Structures are given as C-alpha cells and as structure tokens.
Amino acid sequence: MRVLVTGANGFLGRGLVARLSTWAPANARVVLTDRSVDGLAAPGTQVLPGDLADAEFRADLLEPGFDLVFHLASMPGGLAERQQEAGLRVNLLAPIALADEVAARQPGARFVFASSIAVYGTLSDSVVTAETATHPDITYGAHKRMTEMLLADMTRRGALSAISLRFPGIVARPPSESGHGSAFMSQIFHAIAAGTPYACPVPAESSCWWMSRQAAVETLLTAAALEQPNATIIQPPVLHASLKEVAAATADVTGRPAQISWGNDEGLRKIFGSMPPLDAGQALSLGFAADHDLKALASAALST
C-alpha cells in the first residue's frame, strides 16, 4: 500500500501523520509532502518538500503511483481571499492537476479530499442534510466546491475513488496559526486553559460546528477505509453548540473559569457563528462519528 499525504505539516496533517504509524499496514510506503517540512518528524516515512502547483515537482512526487491520497494541502480562506492568485494556484489548480495525475498513474485510487463547510456559504436556519444546496460566498469555498465536483465526476467514470469531506474549523489550532477567520474557535480553548482573559469577536450565543483534530483524523481514516459509498461528498458529523456552552465545558474540564468578553463582529458571526443543526445521518450510517460530547471535545482540543 502506497500512501501520500499532502499538507502533511499542517495542523490536520501532523495529526494524521502521527496516527498513520499505527493505522497503516507495516509494509505501507508512506510519502509526506508540504511546502515546508520543518519539524515534521515521521520515522519510516519519506518526506518530500515542494510546491504542488509545480508540475515538475508533482511528476517526481507522484512517479511511484499511490493507492491512497490524503489531499489536505490548502490555503486558509481568509488568506486566499486576500491573495487571490496564490489561492487559485493552491486551492484550485493544484488539486485539479494532482487528481488528474494520481488517476493517470493509479486508476481508481482512493483520494480523500479535505473540503470545507465554506462550500455552503450563508446557511438558512434549516437543518443541514446531504441535500443542502451550496452557495459559497468566499473564493476558498468556491474552489473547494469546484474540486468536489471534479472529484465526483472522476469517481463516476472510475478515474478515482474519491471522498470529499466537508470539515468545519478544526480545534484547537495552535495560537500561532493565522489566516483562519475561525481562529476564535480555537483561541477560546487556549485562553481558558491558560487562565487568561480573551476578547472573543463574536457573541456568546453564536452557534458553531465543532470537531477536534482527533475526530477529524478518524474521519479521514474512516473515509480511506470505506467501501465505495453512493456519495462521493460527505458531511461528517459534528457537535453543534454555542460558544457559551463550549466555554463552560472547557472551564469544567480545565477547572479554570472562563474569562471571556464577547464581541459583536457580524461578518464573522455570519460565516462561522450562525450554523444551524446538522442531520449527518448519511455519514453516521457509514461509520463516521463526531466527538462524544463537549467535554470530550474540550479535552481533545487541549491535548493537541
């Protein structure tokens, strides 16, 4: 089994790499790539730094062929909105070329794509299901949706066996990571654990979709192991809770009081803090699972 992980040195990638050592068969050949691989330690794997938008680099990287690709490399939405040319390369042109070239070398390869709930755009109050229409309202979301469509078509004709997973903001990203508009969803955990005050930009009642990195990694592995399902696009289960509820659970788990002042950034709230309930029945029936509850979420978020 030959496995490729792109974006391997990102937040989600590092979590997946750590888990792959126990998940993958002993004789698996695992190749990791990212633009920078500083600090990426993964014994028994091959690490190839480079730019996926560079055709020569892709030719070297993909030469052996892969049975399983985790395509996690991505430019965050806020950053891609400001740097359109770079976003186009990373979030659209690179995935198109990667999918095409993986398929050429290994037809039918499993291709697990980290898509995003940004594909939905502004949601109504209605429960989200597998049938919910998408109306992306940032370029990042449009590019993710376009890639989902490309992969669904390639799967229809047997070029790949792709699964696109619509991830919410994964928590808790390191305080140093920037570019994500949803950064407040991670900072709230760190601030409470550190016992420091935090000025949250959105109201306490903002409702978000929550997933720890551990749950996201298990979601990737569940997708990798799926028999080909009817759907190539999956909305994984998440926890649906307000910031206030998450802060309370985090305070409970850490034994420290939440010292949070709540803001009123309507733009951020509209994108990340107005999420309706989710009916993830389709994904649950396929074996996907959310974090067990908010305390489990807080514990997992703070263990990363």
Added chain:
Amino acid sequence: MRVLVTGANGFLGRGLVARLSTWAPANARVVLTDRSVDGLAAPGTQVLPGDLADAEFRADLLEPGFDLVFHLASMPGGLAERQQEAGLRVNLLAPIALADEVAARQPGARFVFASSIAVYGTLSDSVVTAETATHPDITYGAHKRMTEMLLADMTRRGALSAISLRFPGIVARPPSESGHGSAFMSQIFHAIAAGTPYACPVPAESSCWWMSRQAAVETLLTAAALEQPNATIIQPPVLHASLKEVAAATADVTGRPAQISWGNDEGLRKIFGSMPPLDAGQALSLGFAADHDLKALASAALST
C-alpha cells in the same frame, strides 16, 4: 470598446460574428480566435488562430485587454467524454486561465460564457427554474458547472462581470458537425428540408429544449448589454416541444412531408429527450427571449 470572441469559427461563433458587425459600435475593436480559422471571414476584425490552453498564445491574445469577452470555445460533450485529457484542457483549464487573465488586464470586464444545460444532469419531471439543483452526469457538464462557479465568484469580488448562459443544443448545426450527442435535434430539420428519410435514434414523444442559432446569438448579445443583474447564471428561455411537434412544424414550413422512423435509444433520450418544462421568468424579466414559436424555430434553423 474591445471585444473578444473565442470559438469564433464554431457554429454559434460564426453566427455571432456575422451579427457583431451590425451590433458593435463602429469604432469597436473586435478580435476573433479559434484553433482553426479556415473560412472565417469577418471584415474589420482581427483574427488570431491559436490554442487557448497555451499560456503564451493567451498572453499575446489578451495583451490589449478586453471590455467584453464571449467565451464560446468548447469541446462537445460526447467528444470530451471520450478524450478526457483534451476535454480537461479545453473545457476547464482554458476557461479558468482565460477568466483570470482577462480580469487581470481589465478588472470588471463583461465575460459572457456559453454554459450548457448539461450542468443539470438528469432532471426530474419538475419544472426547471433558476433554483433547480445541478447534478452533472458527464464530464462536460461538470466542467461547465465548475466554470460557472468560478465566474460567479469572480463577479462577487468584482474581478469580472460575468454572465453564464445555459444553452440547450442549438439548431440546426450543419450535418457535417460531429461530437454532439444531440446531433439528431439538428438532423431532423435537414432531413425534412431535403426530403430524405431519417432514422431518428429516439422516440417521437421525446421532449427537448429548442433554440435556433439566431435566438442563441440574440441571447449572447442581451447578456453582453445587461446591467449587472443579481444573478450571474441565467437559464435563457427556450421552446419546450416534442420531436413530433418539431417535425410537423418543419414539414409545414418546408412543404415537405417528414419521413422519419423513430428509435428507442434510452441513453440519448435520458440526456436530451426527457426535458421537463422550463420557467424562465428570471431571464424573461431581464429581456431574454426564445424563438417565437415552432414555425419560427424551423425557419430560423433552416436558414443557417
């Protein structure tokens, strides 16, 4: 005013070029391109043959900047399904690059894109509206849908002012044109006009969406002249009629009896001959119009 027409030597392109000489302002600079421009006669225009998927050619072509682009170049659906690599270049990578580079030289340029009803995939019996969901089931349709999404996002952020038009099969294409699964929709006109028998591959009751080249050209020009509407994706009005009705109108107009034997190709009928009614209210309110009636359609189809 600087105007670019891609696919200018195709069936729709030639019709547009002929009409542009009266539509465009006298001082307009009109540039036409296609892979081959053999036989493309257009006094007062500049003709630049080349491959839109070639970056160097695009740089030369786009250097002056354009206020208005008609992007008609496309590989037909049947052909693109058989020649996936060429289809990817022509139907996805070239439009992405073209849109990006037109926008870089002339932000906010009007970009009229010939999309296709192939974006819908298999439709139910329900009336089609501007809200109808898309589920493309051939690669051509997926690439058209992806391009629509790209252009909608570029319009949202002011990079372009794009209008994507979802065209049905345009009639009557020359008998020599191949690659279109919907070829029977054109051949029926030619056979009746020529007084020759025709073995139509689908049943007489197959219901199609009909548009003459004249109506398609006026649709393109209406889109070019629109004030920026709320929607960047438009389903133009069409005539909704069975093959039998169209054959009768054509016999009426030509004074020749229809000598047609009807087949039962379920695959073709599913894609092209099972079209539900259309509510084109959105497009009608913006000034778009279908052919007046089936006799007008037949006359227009046979005058091309």
